[in-house]
Structure formats: structure tokens, C-alpha cells
Amino acid sequence: MADRMQGMSGNIIREILKLTKKPDIISFAGGLPSPDSFPVEELRQIAGDIFAGDPGFLQYGTTEGLPELRESLAAWVAEVGIDAHSDQVLILTGSQQGIDLACKALLNPGDTVIVERPTYLAAxxxxxxxxxxxxxxxxxxxxxxxxxLAEAAAAHRAKMVYIISNFQNPSGITWSLEKRQQLAALADELGFIIVEDDPYGRLRYSGSSEPAVSGLNRLKRSLYLGSFSKVVSPGLRIGYAVGPAPLIRAMVIGKQGTDVHSSNLSQRIVLELMRRGILARHIPKICAQYGMKRDVMLSALAEHLPAQVSWTKPAGGLFIWVTLPQKYSVTKLLERAVEEKVAFIPGIPFFLDGSGDNCMRLNFSNASPEQIRTGIARIAKVIAEADK
Ligand SMILES: Cc1ncc(COP(=O)(O)O)c(C=O)c1O
Incomplete structure (x- = not known):
């Protein structure tokens, strides 16, 4: 194997997810949209229309992506305060690819990347x-x-700062306007590039939206990554990057060698979802559904968990982050929890230094309200037993 594979292990979440495939298990482990949230009928109709029309999409496409979709996305990101030309939009095979291409374009070995603590494991x-x-x-x-951050960025001459500005994975927190403005200014001052990963921003259930950090930075030293995975379907694998033209160009060159271009069929489907107004109608529907589930989980936590345990109260997204007293090992609790037929993700993989074992990430979008209430009661039981 190449040196770069040294010490690399598989994504632990994917390993835990295998375990949660067992029947009867209530899983708060994944980051999955609810399967009943997919707009299946509309997607069927659109796919039928695409196949009934010009078959040009069956041919190779351009690496940058479908021009009409890039244009629609330039208008779409204006809603979060980003002023971009369609040339500054690159269609991705999921926003995950955007993180990879940004690194391909920007990083030399040894360059410093600053991340939030905790942060998204796959990044x-x-x-x-x-x-x-x-x-x-x-x-x-x-x-x-x-x-x-400023201290670390100056000390290491950081090249990149990676953040999830809305309803962070795993913590559920959202950056305040003040911090967004300060970070946008710091990028110019200290010369790093902000990679703002925002797959959850449109899933807001309470409060009001803040502008994207990349918009506040006027895309001078910032890259914005968006995704249709959480608002439509992750299986379509469509995301997008918006950034300064030279960076987008470098990412296009990187993408040529990775997958040539993202699926034309998926791009056309997403374009039609936008054009027909289906996306605009669909998002409020799933927000109502997930917002209700978030509230169910928050009240179940309040009802069942002991006083020394705390948790975040996210205004959107898919996750609640629970912190137990240091004496607990959530990795050990998970073993017992799986026997009790409930699963979650322990905190360790979201940290770089092996800490976080007293934390757990709970997903509230995928289980039913009844399963949420039962599952949280089971977790409370496992915690109480560990206390004995
Ligand atoms: C913070 C974050 N970034 C990126 C992704 C990847 O999303 P996509 O399906 O668009 O590749 C996820 C998926 O869970 C995520 O949580």
C-alpha cells in the first residue's frame, strides 16, 4: 500500500451502520434523511420525462457540470448571501467530493488545516x-x-480552515453572525482559505438564517460547498462548490482525473426539481417533519437522562450532541446499547486526539417519533446501569 494509507482505518461510522442494519434496532447512528422524505413520485415523473426527451444526457458531459444547473445554483446560493457567477460553480458528485478536490487543489503534504473540535469524521x-x-x-x-484560531493559524501558517457553519456535524451548533464576520475578515488578514461545508443549512426548524461565511468574504479566500443529499436524496450524489475562479479551475482539473463529470442524469433530475418548483415546496415539508422529530428527541432526553448529562439544542440539521460526565465510556455504552437494540455514534472519531469518549452523536431524522421515545429511554437505561 502507499504511504498515505498508513494508519488509515475504514470510516468507523460505516462500520457501526452495518451493525444497525440488524432487525429491530432503533438507530440514531446514521446521518440519513428519513426514507419517507424522498419525493419519489416527482422523481419518477422527472426521470420519465428525461428519458422520453433528448437522449443527449447519455453522452459524456463537461467536467464543470450542466450549464443550466450551474446557473440555477448561482441563483440558489444568492439566497444565502453568496454573489457568484455561474462560472464560479462546479457540480460535484456529492459535497464530499468538494472536500477532496479542495485538498487536491490546495494542499501540499505538511500544510496545516484547521478544523473545529469536534468535526466531521470523513473530512x-x-x-x-x-x-x-x-x-x-x-x-x-x-x-x-x-x-x-488566529493564534493557531499564525503559528502554523495555516493553508485552510474547514468549518461546517450550520447545524454542525456532529455537534449541531451554528456559527453566530459575529463569528462569521470575524472569520471572513481573518481569512483575508492571515491568508488562509475557508472551506465552508454546508450540507445542512437549508434544514432550519427555528430561528433565522445567517449569511454564509463565504458570502461575507465575497468568495475572495473562501470556498462554499453545498449538497442535495440531505434535502432531496444522497443516492443522487449531487453537490456543488462555489468559489474564486482560479480555485474552481484547479478543482475542475482535479475532477477530470477523478470522475470526468458527475452523472448527467442526476444533474438533470436536480435541475428539473429546481425548475418545477418541487425543491422549494419539498424543503419546508421535510423541515416540518424533522423539526417535529427534533422536538420529540429533545423532550425525551429531558425526560429520561440524568441531570449530569447535557446536550445541544440545534436549530436545524440532523444531529444532537450529548455530553456525559468524563467517567463514562460511550464506546462501552454502545456495546450494551446494541444489546438493548438501540445505536448511536460515540464521540471519539470526531476528535483527533482520542478524546470525546464521553460524548455521543444522536441522529433524529431517520427514526419515527415513537422509536425516538423508546430509543432514548433505552439509552437512559444503559447509562443508569453503567452507573451501578
Ligand atoms: C459535514 C458533511 N459534509 C459533507 C457530507 C457529504 O455529503 P454528500 O452526500 O453531499 O457527499 C456530509 C454527509 O454526511 C456531512 O455531514
Whole structure:
């Protein structure tokens, strides 16, 4: 194997997800949209229309993506405060690919990438693959500690700062406007590139949206990544990057060698979802459904968990982050929990230093309200038993 594979393990979440495929298990482990949220009928209709029309989509397409979709997306991101030309939009095979292509375009081995503590596990894996020096900076419920960030960025001459600005995975927190403005300014001052990963931003259930950090930075030193995985379907594998033209160009060159282009069929489907107004109608529907499930989980936590346990109260997204007293090992609790037929993700993989074993990530979008109530009661039982 290549040196870059040294010490790389498979995505632990994917391993846990295998376990949760067992019948009867209530899983809060995945980051999955609810299967009953997919707009199947509309998708069937659109796919039928596409096949009934010009078969040109069966041919190779351009690496940058379908021009009409790039245009629609330039208008779409204007809604989050990003002023971009369609040339600055690159269609991706999932926003995951955007993280990879940004690294391919920007990182030399040894370059420093600053991340939130905790952060998205699969991003950590990519940064490791590119030989990055990864520095995790903690924060609070309003975002990263920017003094610590500025210090770390200056000390390591950081190349990239990777953030999830809305309803973060795993913590559920959202960056405040003030912190967004400060980060946008720091990028110019200290010369790093912000990679703003925002797959959850449209899933807001309470409060009001903040502008994207990349918009506040006017895309000077920032890259915005969006996705249709959580608002339509992850299986379509369509995401998008919006950034400065030279960076987008470098990512296009990188993508040529990765997958030539994203699926024409999926791109056409997403374009039609936007054109026919289906997406605009669909998002409020799933927000109502997930917002209700979030509330069910929050009240179940309040009802069942002991006083020393705390958790975040996300205004959107898919996750609640639970923190137990240090004495607990959530990895051990998971073994017992699976016997009790409930699953979640322990905190460790979201940290770089082996800490976080007293934390767990709970997904609230995939289970039914009844399963949520039962599952949280089971988790409470496992915690109580561990206390004995
Ligand atoms: C923070 C974050 N970024 C990126 C992704 C990847 O999403 P996509 O399906 O668009 O590749 C996910 C998926 O869970 C995620 O949580």
C-alpha cells in the first residue's frame, strides 16, 4: 500500500451502520434523511420525462457540470448571501467530493488545516490522506474560538480552515453572525482559505438564517460547498462548490482525473426539481417533519437522562450532541446499547486526539417519533446501569 494509507482505518461510522442494519434496532447512528422524505413520485415523473426527451444526457458531459444547473445554483446560493457567477460553480458528485478536490487543489503534504473540535469524521480522513497537519480548535455554541484560531493559524501558517457553519456535524451548533464576520475578515488578514461545508443549512426548524461565511468574504479566500443529499436524496450524489475562479479551475482539473463529470442524469433530475418548483415546496415539508422529530428527541432526553448529562439544542440539521460526565465510556455504552437494540455514534472519531469518549452523536431524522421515545429511554437505561 502507499504511504498515505498508513494508519488509515475504514470510516468507523460505516462500520457501526452495518451493525444497525440488524432487525429491530432503533438507530440514531446514521446521518440519513428519513426514507419517507424522498419525493419519489416527482422523481419518477422527472426521470420519465428525461428519458422520453433528448437522449443527449447519455453522452459524456463537461467536467464543470450542466450549464443550466450551474446557473440555477448561482441563483440558489444568492439566497444565502453568496454573489457568484455561474462560472464560479462546479457540480460535484456529492459535497464530499468538494472536500477532496479542495485538498487536491490546495494542499501540499505538511500544510496545516484547521478544523473545529469536534468535526466531521470523513473530512478528517481526507485531510490525513493529503498528508495535512490537522489542528483542531475548540469553540462554543456560537462557533470556533477565533482568538485560538488566529493564534493557531499564525503559528502554523495555516493553508485552510474547514468549518461546517450550520447545524454542525456532529455537534449541531451554528456559527453566530459575529463569528462569521470575524472569520471572513481573518481569512483575508492571515491568508488562509475557508472551506465552508454546508450540507445542512437549508434544514432550519427555528430561528433565522445567517449569511454564509463565504458570502461575507465575497468568495475572495473562501470556498462554499453545498449538497442535495440531505434535502432531496444522497443516492443522487449531487453537490456543488462555489468559489474564486482560479480555485474552481484547479478543482475542475482535479475532477477530470477523478470522475470526468458527475452523472448527467442526476444533474438533470436536480435541475428539473429546481425548475418545477418541487425543491422549494419539498424543503419546508421535510423541515416540518424533522423539526417535529427534533422536538420529540429533545423532550425525551429531558425526560429520561440524568441531570449530569447535557446536550445541544440545534436549530436545524440532523444531529444532537450529548455530553456525559468524563467517567463514562460511550464506546462501552454502545456495546450494551446494541444489546438493548438501540445505536448511536460515540464521540471519539470526531476528535483527533482520542478524546470525546464521553460524548455521543444522536441522529433524529431517520427514526419515527415513537422509536425516538423508546430509543432514548433505552439509552437512559444503559447509562443508569453503567452507573451501578
Ligand atoms: C459535514 C458533511 N459534509 C459533507 C457530507 C457529504 O455529503 P454528500 O452526500 O453531499 O457527499 C456530509 C454527509 O454526511 C456531512 O455531514
Amino acid at each position: 478528517i480522513q481526507i485531510f490525513k490522506m493529503y498528508g495535512a497537519n490537522i489542528v483542531a480548535v475548540p469553540g462554543d455554541e456560537r462557533g470556533m474560538d477565533l482568538e485560538a
